Amino acid sequence: MRSVRARAALGATVVVALAVVAAGLGVLLVLRANLTDQAGLQAEVAARETAGQLALDVPYDKLDMGDEEDHPVQVTDEDGRVVAVSEDLDAISGTGTDRVTPQPASAVPEKGDDHGGHGGRDDDDDDGAGADPGRGEVSTDEPDFRNGAATVDGDTADYRFASVEATNSAGLTLTVHAGAPLAAEQRAVASVRGAMLAGLPVVLLVVAGVTWLVTRRALRPVEGIRREMAAITASEDLSRRVPEPGSRDEIARLARTTNETLTALEASVDRQRRFVADASHELRSPIASLRTQLEVGAAHPELLDVAGAVADTVRLQVLAADLLLLARLDAGERPGKARLDLGALVREEVSQRIGDRIAVTVSVPEPGGLEVTGSRGQLARVIGNLLDNAERHAESSVAVAVRVERGGVVVEVSDDGAGVPEAERERIFERFVRLDDARARDDGGAGLGLAIARDVAIRHGGRLTAAGAGERGARFELRLPGPR
Structure with a gap:
């Protein structure tokens, strides 16, 4: 591109595009991280609710796992066997095991029984109210978070899973994997990304157009300076000057410097012309005098003024030496x-x-x-x-x-x-x-x-x-x- 305006517009557009893309990626990453953290917090709350019930020795089949579609739950024992899952959970991934069918495991101890088993519990004690709540506990450690997927009642979606450990009164450690849907996070990120992709071309077009117009306006005095310099060169009239804008920017300083250069150049040319004219005038006198004396001497040898001719020759020689020295000095010797x-x-x-x-x-x-x-x-x-x-x-x-x-x-x-x-x-x-x-x-x-x-x-x-x-x-x- 030979146009400064085009290069400036392209450069500004590229810079803005890179800045917008970088800022957009940063916004998307921050938005995704915040929404993922919110989903993780929801998953942790759901996992701790279920873990609290396990610590209270609530039987597996009596666990209240909340809304299974919003928070699918999978419970595994120390050996990784699935002992309980939320209702209508068809498939799961991201929790360490993809099994969704409970397997036989150690029983939850009944009231007064230290070894486990489902028998001996009152029929009215379905919510675990008869268990000794002081004999189990829920881990207070930071949950382990993972992203995965789950199929609930035939619908598959992405989830953020939180894993919380709980120990029942029998000393059995169980791990609760509860999920929170990432659909809101995905929708928000997709919406923001779509808006950015739709708005980016508009922003770049505006930047390119504004840069083109601003640069064109800023360089308009430069074009005036160029035209005037071309006219000065064509006319060889060094008395002309380029227009000086009223601003105090670099272009105004360029115009002033150009005019100062033209002034110095005009003075130098005028000085050179005067020097040539004066030198010609000074040389004319001794040369004319010497020629006259020689012509008279040639016609009438007895009238030849030898001393005058020698004096004129010496004067001419001194003047020539002075002119030669000045020429060397002007040449920068x-x-x-x-x-x-x-x-x-x-x-x-x-x-x-x-x-x-x-x-x-x-x-x-x-x-x-x-x-x-x-x-x-x-x-x-x-x-x-x-x-x-x-x-x-x-x-x-x-x-x-x-x-x-x-x-x-x-x-x-x-x-x-x-x-x-x-x-x-x-x-x-x-x-x-x-x-x-x-x-x-x-x-x-x-x-x-x-x-x-x-x-x-x-x-x-x-x-x-x-x-x-x-x-x-x-x-x-x-x-x-x-x-x-």
Whole structure:
């Protein structure tokens, strides 16, 4: 099944079916057990009534066994011989013996006779009133219960039999097997089972239908999201957004996350387009200048400006290198994991800047505790870009300091130039942004140095920020974590 609604409806139906079947079986078992216990209690009462008469030495043929159809009774002696049965009992099973014809057995003792025999009893003493009731007893042990069947007056039915022992005055132990019908239990169980079987399909149809409708309603926003995403894909218009339902469930969160993804994707595409446009614009100028100089040189060799051509070539080479580095950073290039001394790296970078118009003041503590993990080349590029920016805007001084702070290393580059307005301190890290466009272009800057520096800092787990340097100038802080 490819439909979520169909799978949900089927799953819910199967679960409910299993639960209903399990619950139904439990109900049937409990109902059967309760009704069987009730039948057993009735059988026990009937058996104890007959056992009480035997304990009072009532003769077998004078026993009052109650309603023989509802409570068939069979009495056996110690040897398993049948000594008495209820009237009209034609067959029996489940009591240990299936005999229903009484056999000769030890006699019930008469009044004043310790050895038994039927003679000598008064004709008026048919109910055993003349016997000594203190000489016999009925067992108080838990009866033995069994299920069986009995045929009474030609009708066969299932019964619950209770077996109770009684001892008469002669010391003879007799066992009374009395039954109670299980027809009521069978009818009740059959009725409940039939009702469950009849109602189960209806319940399952209702569950399946309700689940289908609820799932359809719940997934309706998902279909709207899918259609809108398909339309966005077809139109390539990333400014569109999927509809967000007013609920606070998972589907609403999915819609919000999808819109956030579209927003990020739109911003990324816009940034990429601006990057390509700006890169094309920046490349156009040195290429056009270089081409013009070469064409003039080809027509008039004496007019060829070799120094200008070399400068344009160098500018073009630097710009191409910056663009290549940005492309690698955007592609997710991970920095190296080499351990390096940031203080030594700063000293090395400053020592190579021989042609700077302003000397750089360096403040680096003694070696130790200035180690970081990362790419030596990329971190050197960050320091170089910060120094280039300071040299471009400083009036008389450029300073760089390295220190340990809160488990990391901080490189601070400051100058005494015009500074960076507070409102522009984040925008200057965007690509191709120049606050002083004319001077930056004259100096060969394309507005990529600070953007590259921040990207490298972030990929090394650090950060690069700009701030004021007192009353005048700018201060850039590069914070990198310690070795990992």
